[in-house]
Amino acid sequence: MSSIITVGGITKTYGETIAVNDLSFSVEEGEIFGMVGPNGAGKTTTIECIEGLRQADRGEIQVMGLDPIRQERQLRPLLGIQLQQAHLPDNIKVWEALDMYASFYDNTLDWEDLLEELGLMDKRGTTFRKLSGGQKQHLFIALALLNDPRLVFLDELTTGLDPHARHNIWDLVQEVRQRGKTVFLTTHYMEEAENLCDRVAILDQGKIVALDTPANLIRDLKISERISFQVKGEWKSGALEDLPGVKNVQRQGDKVVVLGPANGAQVSASIVTGVVNALAEAGTQFSDLRTEYPDLEDVFLTLTGHQMRPERSE
């Protein structure tokens, strides 16, 4: 495998704000590479620097051996890009958009085949304005694939979509990769990164805090369980933190998340008991207690000390 993207120490600041701080990583040909992190972590800035839409203040980027700014004209036809903030004219029809964008490239796929595959064939005469959020995203994917690119960028592809539409898109992305393309995507849904990506870079405040396969990231946590519950009124985490096997206790509003213990199924049973007993002894009123396997969200929580978002998506 060879690196299709190499990023060496890029930094980008907007005024006083450091959006991206000395990032280095590479993306291999044929993989689905994901960049996750909360809003403002620097994901879009990074992807737009790689796409050649923004210039990093420092550092070097190579995409297929080309400089995305200086060799933009050579690179453009080789890239497929879906932007987080992009739009088509309200009154343009689906087929017109594809037909027009197809005319901009020397080599394109048959857009009618693409429409068929993306399930938009019956929408070909519909104006952009009348498409649903999911259909719009399908159309943007079609536009990104139109020139049969080697490398596809998908920025926050499923933000704002309902779970059904999101799963449809995941299938699509898998298919894109099966055609031998490399996919670079950003998301703030940890679940999406976990399900879709071969490798994930976790970004927080402009820095990569971890980069590996989702399975490795979760394994490296050395945590077998997450217990979450709601508490009412006064509550102190001290009693729980001292319990054997508990690794981390986080409170966000009324919600408490307890992580632990080190891998081993037998210990795992005792931490639930321990937690419940400790709560009962302290006379704490709690509800909605559940235990789950740890996921990427817990990786983020453990590495950064804060949650991705105040509420989980489930």
Added chain:
Amino acid sequence: MRAFLKYTWVEIKLFLREPMGAFFTLVFPLVMLFLFGTIYGNEPDAMFNGYGTVDISIPAYTAMIISTTGIMALSITMSAYREKGILRRLRLSPLQPHVILAGQVVVIFMMTLAGMLLLILAGKLVYDLRFDGRVLDVALAFLLGSVSFFSLGFVLASVMPNARTAQVVGMVIFYPMLFLSGAGMPLEILPESIRNFSKYLPLTHVVTMLRGLWIGESWSLHTTEIWVLLGMTLAGVVISSLTFRWE
């Protein structure tokens, strides 16, 4: 070339699907023509040096269309395209940036031309329109007027933060100019004091030049207009090339 043709063709269709733009460019001038044509007819009138109301209105309404498309349609479309990220999406394609902008200008120009041709056609068919100028002269004057107002439109599109502001500012510039420049109603019926003020409106120069060449006056009578409009074009191109933003 294929890309440019496809792009401009789609943009023409989009223009025609936008009711406001299409109405004010293609329909409203005809409504004005038929309204005042019905009221005043097209009999020779001493106030207009022996020309009829329709004869002098068609070059004036042409100027009105130029200002509509330049100040309103072009600036609103470009601001909206930027605001929504349509320009951003276009820029990701191999289409060159100057081609993207040129396409917009070409489409707006063709729509302006269509508006004028409809007026001429209606004038010929219904009012026995009188034309004593040379086609080439009027075409050149039309081109100069259009280019000068399109560059003004580009300045607006460049400096306005969004489409809504562009629309409001466009209207504030457009409406007074429409009535005070001789485009919407003949300067001859306006009092002297207003006519003195009219000289300072750029649209007045387009009206004066088009009406003059329409009745066969020589270019030498219109050097002021030529310089004003060329200057406006140059200033507009310079300002908008310095201030135009893609996002």
